[in-house]
Amino acid sequence: MKGLDLRICHLYPELMNIYGDRGNVIALVRRCAWRGIEVTVGALSLGDPLDPGRYDLYFIGGGQDREQMLVCEDLSTEKGEALREAVEGGAALLSICGGYQLLGKSFLTWTGEYLPGISLFDVETVGGDTRFIGNVAVRCELEGAEGVLVGFENHSGRTRLGPGCRPLGRVLSGHGNNGEDGTEGCVYRKAVGTYLHGSLLPKNPRLADWLILNALRRRHDLEGLPPLDDSLEQAAHGAALALVRRERRLPARAARKRSP
């Protein structure tokens, strides 16, 4: 794919990286490189200004409480506004766990600390007294990336979706957004929030490619991406799904659906 280039922005890479979230950036970079797409990754951290026209794809991972508070403070400046502008302008975005929470409207922690979000996603999060921990399978409802997502969740936040965004998918096994309404993650325009670690994208290559394609479309006109040999990815996805099924006795019909 000569002449194509993708600019990725890794937000707060040293603060917001927990449970291997940086594996998502590794997956995006490799899958571009294997297709001959020129890819650059910029890192923006505390105090660095964000130019909303510069990047095609943003990534922010999860973090511990302390790091999350520092990032919350940093995003409450014009930087949060710039990030929203970037998404409104057609940039793609993936946020995981703590990053997902900070891009919502607010996060009230279990210890009573109130963290205002940047309201990119119409979601609110409240900390719970127990953690949701375990392997997860989700039926992804994202147009162009339908299938089953596999990952690992580890969060105490309970996130509820408002009318301004839709869920990323429905929980087949695990807890998802709040353990009650069966939703997992959220989608607004080309921005995705989710609780799934794993890392998420290596074992869910269709979602990785959805992000790459939509990010490329910000500046390039193209139909789709040429396929890659994903046999190892599919084998890893299948093994993870088999594990979830063994653990939770997931109905066989859900697992028979095409893997992403």
Next chain:
Amino acid sequence: MELRLAAAVAAGKATTWASRRLGLGAGSNFPGKVMLRLHPRAPEEMAARLPRGCVLVSGTNGKTTTSNLLAAMLREGGMSPVHNRVGANLVTGITAALAQASDLAGNPRGDIGLFEVDEATLPAAVTRLRPRLVIITNLFRDQLDRYGELETLARKMDGALGTLSPDAKVLLNADDPLVASLGKESPASLYYYGIECEEVTEASLRHAADSKHCRTCRTALSFSAHYFGHMGKYFCPRCGSSRPETHFSAVRVRPRGTAGSEVSLSTPRWEADLDLGLPGIYNVHNLLAAAGGACLLGLGREEVTRGVAGYATAFGRGERIPVDGRELFLVLSKNPTGFNEVIRTLKGEGTGLVVLAALNDRIADGRDVSWIWDVDFEELAPLPRHLVATGTRAYDMALRMKYAGLDPSRLEVHGDLKGALRAALERAREGETVYALTTYTATLDLRRLLSRLGAAPALWEGN
């Protein structure tokens, strides 16, 4: 009460014997559970009968190596440690170890307790065992999915250290900012160990580093030297808090690849050049923790030096086992920092290596394998001419290596460990080394398989 303890000890001995016969392996927590059910205060009563008291070794990494080294030094000093080994480091494991080392009345046959204690178990262990010395090696977030966040853990450990008696001692790793910040409210005396030479430092702080912020004011720490992970020399540019002065330090370290390192050790009373047969900078820290602990228990230069020289490699921490005319180099690699250190050591072995990588996700390994994406496998990728991935999460391991840049034609996946071992041995030439990088339970599995094949002594024989 005496009878009750005797009954519990008898039950503990019987269940330990039975679980070994049944092949459940050493380090099972079952015997301890039975004992605590019969007599909830069994560990307290047995520990109180140890004339030289108890030593606790806690932290994320290095507990086993540190306490094995310290045990070797104590034996050189004429002491007879009661030691829980092979990672059986919960209260149940300690209870069972005490029973094993006791006569039927519950009188320990040793004179000093030396116990590896899980970070989260430290408060319970301090309350029950009233230790005279607590050693804390480091705190990494590999077990976060079990214990919540590091700060919460640090607060709990602070609470535990606060209940020590004023004549107790605490030995802390000065190179770990979070560990060095512990115990400020403790009535016990605080001592520190660390590396004081610059040659071993890394160019930049790795992304797998955990405690990079000042615990007092949350500002990012400035590092003047990095050893590995978040270990190094640091200070806080805002509040001025900095790495404490060390009492026990490595003033010179000369690494010799997988063969180990030469270390010049400095203590307040003496200095010594030691030949450490364990590879990696992390083992220099383990040596410092053990040597510092030995000094605080009253031992001198001779005992420490002889203890290091006569030390037999701790289980799975860099063992070389001959199999089928090849050599299996077995290294336990259970979290990002440990793995990065192992990879750094392997880089000294050249390229064209045969590697066996076993990733399990059992409870003792952590159910979440996301952490493999925090390991710099990109640096391992150029080294193998062939890599066999195995374990309960074999495909995750293989996928990680593919995305690290290893050509899939060099990659092989075997869910079954025996098949994986055979495949790796077949790829190696006569006399060549197969590098086995295995998570905790995978190390146990591989060890068990090797002993079935007659290649390695069973776990509870020998040391």
